[in-house]
Amino acid sequence: MLRLQALRPGTFLFLCRQASKGGKPIDSDTLLRLEDGYKELVASDSKSLLKKHLKKDLFEKLKKKTTASFNSSLLDCIQTGLSNHDSAVGIVAPEPEAYKTFAEIFDPIIEDFHKGFKKTDKHPECCFGKCNDFANLDPDNKYILSTRVRCGRSVKNFPFISCLSENAFAKLEAMISGALNTMSGSYKGSYLPLSGIEKSVQQKLIDEHFLFRDCDRFLKTSGAKRFWPAARGIYFNEARNFVVWVNEEDHLRIISMEKGGDIGKVYERMIGGVEALEKHLDFSRDERLGYLTFCPTNLGSTIRASVHIKLPNLSDNPKEFWKLMDKYNLQRRGTRGEHTKVEDGVYDISNKRRVGLTEYEAVKEMYDGIRALIDAENKIFK
Ligand code: ARG
Numbered sequence: 001m002l003r004l005q006a007l008r009p010g011t012f013l014f015l016c017r018q019a020s021k022g023g024k025p026i027d028s029d030t031l032l033r034l035e036d037g038y039k040e041l042v043a044s045d046s047k048s049l050l051k052k053h054l055k056k057d058l059f060e061k062l063k064k065k066t067t068a069s070f071n072s073s074l075l076d077c078i079q080t081g082l083s084n085h086d087s088a089v090g091i092v093a094p095e096p097e098a099y100k101t102f103a104e105i106f107d108p109i110i111e112d113f114h115k116g117f118k119k120t121d122k123h124p125e126c127c128f129g130k131c132n133d134f135a136n137l138d139p140d141n142k143y144i145l146s147t148r149v150r151c152g153r154s155v156k157n158f159p160f161i162s163c164l165s166e167n168a169f170a171k172l173e174a175m176i177s178g179a180l181n182t183m184s185g186s187y188k189g190s191y192l193p194l195s196g197i198e199k200s201v202q203q204k205l206i207d208e209h210f211l212f213r214d215c216d217r218f219l220k221t222s223g224a225k226r227f228w229p230a231a232r233g234i235y236f237n238e239a240r241n242f243v244v245w246v247n248e249e250d251h252l253r254i255i256s257m258e259k260g261g262d263i264g265k266v267y268e269r270m271i272g273g274v275e276a277l278e279k280h281l282d283f284s285r286d287e288r289l290g291y292l293t294f295c296p297t298n299l300g301s302t303i304r305a306s307v308h309i310k311l312p313n314l315s316d317n318p319k320e321f322w323k324l325m326d327k328y329n330l331q332r333r334g335t336r337g338e339h340t341k342v343e344d345g346v347y348d349i350s351n352k353r354r355v356g357l358t359e360y361e362a363v364k365e366m367y368d369g370i371r372a373l374i375d376a377e378n379k380i381f382k
Pocket of ligand 1: 087088218219249297298
């Protein structure tokens with residue numbers, strides 16, 4: 001975090017007058033970096049939502065604000081988008097209060113990404129719904145290689161990843177791993193601190209899509225890699241179809257995954273995991289935004305339901321492919337996840353919206369979309 005640094009006498013009073021209501025006045029170095037970075041962003045050909053929505057007058061209005069809780073600045077939120085003009089989004093929240101202090105930039109970005117969730121809208125109550133509604137989409141294993149459903153959670157009374165002190169990190173890891181170690185039955189497993197996993201084993205786990213990577217410049221410039229690899233880790237159940245990432249981008253990413261296309265089963269396992277952890281941890285939830293996460297793309301239901309899928313005919317018809325992706329609110333990523341390329345024709349396709357719809361509806365959006373893609377794939381083939 002960029003914190004108030006030593007100021008020349010006199011500067012303080014001047015800054016106090018300039019600062020808007022909120023935290024401490026912003027320091028001159030942070031302000032300079034914000035202004036330079038913003039100028040470069042405006043001059044760039046960035047297609048990020050940050051550039052689209054942070055118009056000059058709004059920038060001027062927000063640039064000196066800080067939060068009262070942790071003194072987070074606009075730079076703490078947008079450094080990632082200023083450093084990476086190829087960002088799709090370009091903004092993160094260092095702590096829950098940032099969504100309020102900088103609401104004027106977060107709200108339009110949330111509305112744009114989640115396709116119409118307005119600042120006057122309220123995210124619905126948590127509703128996982130009936131898992132049985134989701135039958136296997138590909139019982140003959142022709143298209144879907146694997147299925148994964150995850151959600152994100154933040155622990156109450158802690159800021160998000162870029163704003164945690166080294167002590168808070170350690171405390172959080174102890175709380176989360178303690179909760180994980182109480183898991184029983186099919187969830188029983190073990191927590192491995194990242195620092196204790198040998199490099200070659202780490203790579204193997206990454207290749208098998210179990211473990212997160214550590215080289216994402218978008219996350220790095222958002223401040224999420226501070227003290228890395230301290231306090232990060234991964235929990236596996238014995239069958240390795242239930243995984244929890246600890247302190248990667250969010251405090252917790254609760255993941256259920258397995259080979260094939262049995263979405264109902266995968267979803268059900270994730271829900272059981274969340275409910276078991278809720279008994280031991282208090283999660284941050286906002287009245288309007290739902291469950292709170294570091295990145296505004298993950299708020300609300302926080303659900304990302306995805307498949308690894310091969311659709312060779314649609315791949316040869318990109319116009320049709322993209323038309324369906326858009327119609328069904330789907331998002332496409334490379335084989336190894338975000339910001340990676342497609343290998344061997346394997347796409348990672350998921351729901352895009354997470355805010356403004358329930359957990360059940362988010363999974364259903366992916367389910368209906370994947371079914372439509374498979375139908376189209378078959379039709380083109382005939
Ligand atoms: N910050 C990146 C961007 O703006 C990723 C956004 C969504 N992904 C994420 N892991 N939060 O492109």
